[in-house]
Amino acid sequence: MSPHAPSGLLLVISGPSGVGKTTIVHRVRDRLGGRFSVSATTRPKSPVEVDGKDYRFVSGDTFKQMKESDAFLEHAEVFGRHAYGTPREPVEQALREGELIILDIDVQGATQIREHMPTAYMIFILPPSDEELRHRLETRGREDEEAIARRFAEARREIDLATSRTLYDAFIVNDNLDRAVDEACRLVSERRHTTSIQR
Secondary structure: EEEEOOOOOEEEOOOOOOOOHHHHHHHHHHHOOOOOOOOEEHHHHHOOOOOOOOOEEOOOOHHHHHHHHOOEEEEEEOOOOEEEEEHHHHHHHOOOOOOOOOOOOOHHHHHHHHHHHHOOEEEEOOOOHHHHHHHHHHHHHOOOOHHHHHHHHHHHHHHHHHHHHOOEEEEEEEEOHHHHHHHHHHHHHHHHHHEEEEE
């Protein structure tokens, strides 16, 4: 790798439901040539999913063995049913090869990543306001009022958690999608350039 080539970077992007995070993550990946880390999960594979591409589908016993052998950068049980985790080795290999590897995870997972990978670059996506976040959750049309209220409360909790600690390197307000994507790409490119110079 030449001295001026971009260095490998683990990019963590977090944000509450309804903030537009998934769209931003995909556009950043497409523009900067990054790739997603494939999570391991104990949940069953759906008919349209591809093992090793969408997720790495494993048994509960296998997941437990991976956890006990410190094979995860972060892991969690979601709704007390299925477990999810980010395998360590593929991420470390991508970084050695100078790649940009992207994780789309919550604050809990980001906290674990920071402990294991202190050089990770972390961005949190914020809504323009509580009112706009509530509006976006309602206009998705996927859930009833009770579910929307629950998601909104969870989103507020996650925002409070993210902004009350020094976990994230940057916060981006998604009041305009194109502008938010531009800002994310600028920040990540600057971080990779700075890291390259420091090598």
